[in-house]
Amino acid sequence: MSSLSLPPDEMRALGYAAIDLLVDRLTALRAAPIGRVDQPATLDARLRGPLPSGANAGEVLARVASEVFASALHLDHPRFFGFVPSPGNFVSVIADLLASGFNTFAGTWLEASGPATVELVTLDWLKEMLGLPGECEGLFVSGGSVANLTALAAMRHRVLADRLPGAAVYVSDQTHSSVIRALRLLGFADECVRVLPARDGRMDTTATREAIIADRGAGRRPACIVATAGTTNTGAVDPLRQLAGLSRDYGLWLHVDGAYGAAARLTSRAAVLLDGLELADSWSCDPHKWLFQPYETGCVFVRWPGCLAETFRILPEYLADAASAGGEVNFCDRGPQLTRGFRALKVWMSLQVFGVDAFRAAVDRGLMLAELAERQLRRVADWEVVSPATLGIVAFRCRPQGWTDAQCDVLNARLVQDLVDDGHGFVSSTRIGQRTVLRMCTINPRASDDDVGSTLERLAALAALRIGRHTAADRPHA
Ligand SMILES: Cc1ncc(COP(=O)(O)O)c(C=O)c1O
The missing domain is CATH 1.20.1340 (dopa decarboxylase, N-terminal domain)
Incomplete structure (x- = not known):
């Protein structure tokens, strides 16, 4: 041995x-x-x-x-409401164990034809669940960051023939940082990236059109609009249908970062918000967020068959035996990884075991819980809702009477640490409209109404302690 x-x-x-x-x-x-x-x-x-x-x-x-x-x-705790939680599920945990135990090399058909077929089938299921066009191709990657990188690499190849001088990409100030990082990695200098101020958290179509026209007039090459379906700060969805029209009018590629929110397409409650999702050229979706998979399960789709392979495929002599002869898919040809694990298995197994309706109900519950949190917040004195429940996210802030905005910023930031120290539940902070706010992301379907309620109550109690101390400190000495 x-x-x-x-x-x-x-x-x-x-x-x-x-x-x-x-x-x-x-x-x-x-x-x-x-x-x-x-x-x-x-x-x-x-x-x-x-x-x-x-x-x-x-x-x-x-x-x-x-x-x-x-x-x-x-991050799968029923009272973890910070950042983007990852509720996970046990079937997928076992799938990960199996994928690792069988040590699957999911890069080539020769080495893993069964797993490759599972990946193809699972991608088709996801397309159906998200309402994406049947012709688009994709692959599993580590997460939203690499999904965005992969899609934008395909865009760079298809739209710009990999030549970057004068290129322009349009994002909003609510676009996830991974998009900016992906553009940097792909060689887009910061001056190629137009960061447009969002309106009410959403990309502004008129401002985007004006920026494209201005860039064209200046002899630049507008290449791509990056829209977001579910921003990390507020869950806002950019006006996808309008941005798709704009992309078509000016010959740009539309990438939709749906890492957080695309999964909500499963529900009728969110379908209206996500109208036009299917019109993009590429999409990111993160099953390790709102499709209840363990890390690392990201997914990318590109509308144009063959585009990913044109971007990524290289066949060195030492891989000649694994070259695809016809219909077999070598997933290493579709993205940056040659050696890659069998990520699709967890999605495939958990969909098989629980069924798509269980996933739909679980996403729906997340939407509902954010609405519940919003209602509770609106009832409590000293608290204001900064951004109403949207795709499972509500942003809010403690704003005691007589406190300045700057004092409220410090108070709300400190409350996050207070909650960590307390241990009962967790929410995180962000900045919206120049102010520090708290943010609750309620996508864990195992969270009970009481988990949401008691976390907000604990937060209010911690805030009351700080407000009490502040008031005492302000009191003139006798
Ligand atoms: C909208 C959005 N895009 C991309 C990402 C990056 O995804 P990942 O952390 O899986 O790389 C996130 C992460 O929260 C996100 O919310």
Whole structure:
């Protein structure tokens, strides 16, 4: 036996212990705090050591549980409402284990024809769920950032023939930072990127049209509009139908970053908001957000068959045996990764087990919970709703009477840390309209009405403490 193997009974014992750990964690999650953040020095002292010389696997597993995962926030906790939570699901956890255990190389048909077929089928299911055109092609990637990068690389190739001088790309000030990073990586200098101020959180079609006309007039090459279906700050959806018309009128590529919000297309409640989604040239969608998959599960689609392969395909001599002869898809030809894991399996297995209606209901619940949060916030004195519930996100702020905007900014930022220290629930902050606001993203279908309500109550109690201290400090000395 190799020195890197375990005997079968030890493999089973390790595996069963790991599964027990996961199931115990999931069943105890609601009663547990949202997690813990420790200091770098504490963790370094706990986890660093000399190069290991070997240890019992069960003991190492126990250490992982008590010393590694203990210092993290649970993004699938029913009261984790910060950033974009990742509710996950257990079937997909097992799928990840299987994909890793079978060590699937999902880059070429030769090496994984069954997995490649599952990926193709799953992509078709996703297209149907999101209402995307049947002809578009895609692949699974690590997340929204790489989805945006992959789509924009295809745009650069198709629209600009990879020549960047004079190119212009239109985004809004609400566009996710991963788009800006992708453009940088693709060689677009900052002066190629027109960051247009959003109106009420949405891209302004008139301002975009004017910017395109101005750039054309100046001899530049307008290439692409990046719209967002569900902005990270407020869940706003850009006017997709109008932007698609604009792209058509001026021969631009329309990329829709639906990493956060595209999944809401599953529900009738959000369908109107996402009108026109299908009109784009490319799309990002993140099943590890609102399709309840564990990390890393992102997805990208491009309308034009063959476009991804034209952008990415390179066939070196050492891969000649794996070259596709005809209908077989080599996913390494569609994106930046040659070696890639079998991400599609988790989506395929969880859709098989739960069925699409369960996913639809789970997304719908997220939409509903944000509306519930908004209603509760509107009832509490000192709190104002800054952006109403939109695609599962509500933004709000504590604004005690007589406090300046600057004081409110500090108060709201501090409340995030107070919540972390308290441990009951979590919301995060952002800046909207030059002000610091809090933001709740309610996409975890396991969150109960009470999870939302009690987190807001705890927040209000923490705010009241700070307001009380502030008022006491302001009181003139007797
Ligand atoms: C709208 C949007 N686009 C892109 C991303 C980046 O996705 P990822 O973090 O999966 O790379 C995010 C992440 O929250 C997002 O909200």
